[in-house]
Structure formats: structure tokens, C-alpha cells
Amino acid sequence: MTGGVAAAILSADGSFSLRWDTRGAPLEWGGVYSQGVRLCGPWSIAVGSPGEVVPLGPETFRSLRHWRWGVESTHAVAGLSAVDEVLSLPNVPGVARRLTVRSTDGTAPVVRVEAELPLSLAPVLIEGVSPHDYDLTTRGTRLQATAHGSAFALESDPLPTQMAVDGTNWIGGRRSGATKSIRIAYDVPLPPNGPGVLVWTLWGGLEATVEGAPDAGRQILERQAQWQPEAERPWQQWASRVPRLETPDDPGLAQGFGLATGALRALYADPEPGMTGLVAGYPWYSALWFRDIAWMLPAVLWMGDVDRVVATLATAFRFQAPNDLSLLGGTTGELPMQLSAGPIFLYGTSDTTLYYPGIVRRLVRHTGDAERVRPYRAALADVLAWGVDKVDPGTGLFTNGGEVAAMKTASGEVGRVHYGIDAFDTTIWDSADRRNHAVDLQALWWECLDALADLEELSGGHGGRDLRARAAAGRSTFLERYRWVEERYLYDSLRRDGTPRANLRPNALRAVELGLVEGAAARAVCDRAAEDDLTTPWGLRTLSARDSAYDPLAYHEGQVWSIATAWAAAAAFRIGHAEAGVRYLDVLAGHLRTEHGYANECYRGDRPEPFDSCFLLGFSVAPFLTSVFEGLWGLTPMLHQGTVRCQPNFPASWHSASLRGIRLGPGSLDLGWVPGVVTGQWTGPGSLTLEGEHGSVQLAPGVPTALVVSRVTPPS
């Protein structure tokens, strides 16, 4: 359940509990998350009479209603019924909770409610570590917990009757030291003809946030009649203007599409004023990770949320390293990988920075506003310089690896304790050794140069030709050195001495998707990737099962990743293999349906079970959505030229499809397809050119117009 500033993790019985396989062991993730801090663990409630309270949970559970913005569970306890509502607060870093209790036999004048609140206040960027000492204070109606600059405030109406810290009664005031949990008791009067109501708000994150808003909790409680409409409204408004897909020949795909849009929206996050983005996932990646964001922003654009893209880019470039910051793993021009409220930020990846010129280009193409480049010109020049610095002058290949070692050296003599992860490399599979010239990094660098060249020309600069020449030289080297003849595939990486890393991974598909490899070679790569050592019925493995290093439980050495499956879909569409593309999309849509609107990060390599996986990851949702627009429908917006390219890839067995409400530039586009014809209707100022493979048509506002497209011949 998310509200843009905070999130809560609950289970299907309405309790704040999620025991979830984590790095190979079931760990508990229930709680409230805000500003990059896990505020608390499972916040449980027990109801009854003093000394005889019954915990609300599986034993008392009767029914559940849930939305992306709230959860309502009903419970029955002897002589009582209870409704437990947890709601997001759209503009406050926290949640509201309301417990409504009725006497079913009319005998109880007062009900005892006891809440157990396990403390956490763990910054989510730092895996595994949680505070152990807390400062607890009561001030007015507020109970506040603080640890290492993180804090939460809990306020309630009515006020507590009794409190205990780790089983010992506490009358309030101030208390410091090792603490696990607070137990708070309330006596709630039950009027003769109505329910008793107990309301809470739990909010926080940074200590400065809590300290800076002394009246916030009380104000939230005073607005309790507005909680539900205020939680629901942003979602309703958003859902009403999201593109809608219909695929009558494959209704599961359209259903998955709808679920994916909501899942993506659930990741939208504004951790503090001036900091905008999307969190990478839940439960353990609930901070801004800019590699992950780069994968999400194209889909955010397709959702029509241009303002979020612009604000996210502003956030990313605000933290571009102005000079080498080796303690944080950054070098001049680099964009951050991780960012959390504070701000706390870290660099140190080989790829994150490379995505962003392409994102800026997409922004211009979607909005039609070439002026969008202007604010980023200097920053993009720094990106280019950063990239050029990582190019091997002898080969022209982009170099990855060693980023973590540099950070380790810099921090080696600081402080009395030292930490480290002996990772060699920081590509998207950052626990695998893919040094020194990973295949997908070459494709990404090539795309980066191509985007920079386009942006340079759009903004009237003269450097485009040089950039294209650089890209062409890199491509030539790539085509010469990465071809893996025996496997009809591409090597995963080249070592610095030029020897190949002959590991079969899905990353080679990125070279097809981005157009670095074309024609027969591209088809061969897609065909090889589709073999069952790499492709399973539940997605693509990170490493071929025939590789000696394959391990079905290893994060990047055999597990199935949804993002790799999306790469396969995009590559298949790129070469016009509609059936294969849709097959991969169907796998992802199937996950979204069976996982109730979420999409796991990864699955075991040997069977379709999530393992060591966030239950929702932007990686797993956004590329699926993007592929529907750009692969299935073959859409490339070029609004700065008043054009949208449309070269759809529908399977031969399909009879119709539609995609409505695509927001582009100043207008909205509806598309309908039947074999051989796409009908477009544009609602915007002026006309729009819809450009197909065999010609183009002008879409005048409000006039449905047909574009002839390729009619797919059914396979023999």
C-alpha cells in the first residue's frame, strides 16, 4: 500500500506482517516505510478486555478489501467485531490507521485495545543493519522514537492508558537505550448504540522531518473523515488518464497490462521536497536507485506522466558528481546509483549514467519540445566526458569493473570499523564478474552516443557528426569482436586482453533490442536465446543452465529475472518476431496476474518459484509496459517532428487490438488495429502524422484515419 511519500507492507489478513524469503531465509518485512526508513516492524493489534485481549490476525480474520492506497480487514473476537483500516496519506510521510469496534452482544461498555510496535528506524539503503539503541520520548499527545537521525511519531485518539517498553511498564517522559518494542494499551469507550473508534497516525523518516512538524500528527487525526477520499483521489485521478489496452485475442495480456500500470504507479515516490523518482521495489529496495529508475522512466512517459519524468531527471542531475568523490564511489560527471532522503547518495556503477541521454531524448520525442534539452546540455557534456574516460583508447570499447574496489581503497583508513562486498563489477548483474567489456555496456554506450548526437543536433550544436563517428567506430569493433560463432550468439564480455568471456547470458539481447546487431545475426541471437538452457516457461535465466557456473539459486548466475524476459520480448519485436515477442510478454503478464498485481524481481532457475526476490520491482514491470507500446504496437514518438511512427507486431492469429488514451505532447492518441490497418484518432491542437512502414497519414484532430500496415502472413 503506497501513497507517494510512504508505504506499508501488510498481509492478506490485514496484519502488518510479511514473512518473505530474503537472501535464502524467511525474514519479516511487515511495517511502515517512509523517507527511505523502515519506521517499524509488524504493528499488531489485540482487542478484548483488560487481561483478555485477542490478537487480530488469521484466527479473527473475516474479510479483506484492499486497494493500492489502503487496506480494510474485518475481524470477529468474542462479543466484538472490529474493522481495521490502514490508509496512505498522500502528502505526509506515514500512514493513518482506524480501528472501529462494535459490541455484538451489547455487554461491553469499554474495549481494551493493545498495540505492539516493534521498533526499526533502519535506513533501507543499508542492508541488514538496524539500530539497537533508541531514544523514546512522550511530548503532548506524541510518542516519538529516534535513532541515528531517523525518527517516527505516533499519535492516537484516545490517548494511551498504559505503555510498556520490552515488557516493563513505562509512564512516558524520556528513555534511552537498547529497545525492541513498545506495547501501548488503550481503553476505548463503546457507546450504547454505536462503535468505539481508535485512530492513529504513524509517520516519520528523518528526525528533522518529525521535529520540524510538531502539529502534524494532531492535524492528521483531526482530518480523519477525509482520510479515505484523500488516499483514493490521487489514484482515481491517475487511473482515469492512463492508456488502456484491449487485446481480445489475448485478454490475459491486457489484464497484465492494467495490473502493471498500477504496480508502476505504486513505485512513484517523493521522499522529500525537491526529490522525485520511483523506488526500485519492495520490500527491501524502497529507495531511489537510478539504474532502476532509468528502466522505469520510458514507461512513466508512456503513462503520460511527463512532470514526474522531468522532476526525476532534475533529481538525478542534481546529484551528478561535480568532481571525483571516491569515498562515495563517484567520478566526475557520474550520476548517482542510490539516493535516499537526507540526502544520502552513492555512485559506483558502470552503467547508470549511460542511460540518461536516452531518457532526455525520449522526453523530447514524447513532448515535442526540443527546448527540453537546454537545461541538460552541460550535464550531458559531463556524461559524455565521463563515458569517454571509460573507453579503452586501444579498442574503443567501454570498460566496466573495479568500481567497488576504488570505493574500498578510499574508505580503507576511515573509522574503526570497515565494511565491504567483494564484488568485482557493477553492471546490472553486479554479483557476477563480467569484466572488462560487458556486451550490454557496449550496446548502452552506443545508444548513449546516438542519443547525445541527436540531442546535440536538436539543440543546434555541431558535435553530432563526431559523436556519430565515435558510435560507428565502436559498433564496428563490437561486430568484429563479440560474435560467438560456435553458439551463433554474442560473447558476454571481453577481458582487457581481448579474450572473450564465453558465458551465455540474456544481456546479448540488448544489442539486438538497441539495433547494434541486425539482420541474420540478430535473428540468430534471438533464436539461440530461446533455447531451453536460457529460456524457461517462466522467463529467461541470467546464465545458461549449461554453463559450469550455473546455479539456479544464484542471483545473477542462473536465477530467472523478469527484466531479462522483457529484453527477450523487446529483441523479438525488434526483428519482427511477433509471436515470440508476445509469448515473452504473456509470461510477464502471467506473473502479474498470478501475483495479484505485483511482479517479482526473480525466480529460481530450476522451478517457477520466487527466490531471494522483491515481490515488486520496477525492473519487472516497466520494461513490460514499454515493450507493449514500442514492441507490440511499434510506436516511436517523434513529436518534435509532428510524427509518431507505428509499425505494429501482432501475431498472425490475432484479429484486433486497441490502445487508447496515449498522451503525447499536447494531445492524446487512440489506436485501433485489425490485420493490415491501424486506425488512429488524435485529439490535440494541429494534426499529427502517423507514419507506417509503407507510408504515412495525417491525423486531423477528432477524425479517425486509417494507416495501411504490414499484414502478417501466418507461419506455415
Place this chain on the structure above:
Amino acid sequence: MRVHRLGIDLGLLREGLQIGRGFGLHSLEEMARIALYLESAVYDRGSLRPIPDGIAFALHSPPLRMGAFQRVSLTWDGRLLPLVDCTAHPVDLPAPVRLDTIDRPHPLILPVGERIEFAAVVPPPEAGPHTIRVDLESVAIPPVVWFQLTDHLRGGSEARD
């Protein structure tokens, strides 16, 4: 050595100033806060102590990684200790686990924020500063995660004599 150390410190100062200048002093404060958090939230400072046949110390939380670990090892003053001589005792387990019994089918589970007591057989240690390194290998993510601390052993062999 002193010059080298001074160089490191001045380098840090310069980087701190650059972070402050580039992103505001507030960001520098936040970085310092996290650094202090990392320094104090994992190792139970002062927990290093002599026990019969060796030493013991405690962590408040696993460092940088959580979950199941298929290999855990300890290094004492630069010497990797035999696994058979070391134990780990997460607070939720009834008894210590010998590190040589840990493997993939029988991993050591370390939840977030749960105290872990380590013990190792070492020759009678001197009182004073000692360096310990803990290496942890997750069952799910291959790269080793390590944590190194230096602390004063109180009541070492000198004190006991």
C-alpha cells in the same frame, strides 16, 4: 606512514568540502550521520573479551547483508582461524553453531537487527588493540561480505596473569 595517514586525512577533508560545496552542508551532515550509524550499529563496541581458550565478541546486526549464509569465517589479527575453532550464536538459537558445520544445506540465518555472539579459540591474547574480520558468504548472492573491526581487548593475558 604518518605522511601517508596525513594524506588520507587531508584527502578526506577535501572530499568532505567538495560534497559540502556541491550538495550543501546538510548532505555532508547526512553522510556523517550514516557513517556514524554504520560504525555503531553493527559491532557491540567493548564486547571483545577473553574467554577460556580464546576470545568472544558480538555484533548487533549482520553487516550489509541479511538472510542465510553458507560460509562464515573469522580472521584474528590477520590470521584466518580454523572454522572448527569458531562459533556463532544468533540470539534466537538455543546454542552456538560451529562454523565448520555451516554449509549450503545448513546455512547460518542472520536476521536484521538480531544480536550474534561470536567466539573463537586463539592463543592467550594480549590486552590491547586487536583486529577481527568476519567474512560472510550468502547462499543467494556470491560476493563475500566482510566486516572488520579493531577494538581493545580488556582483561587479556596480561590482566589475567
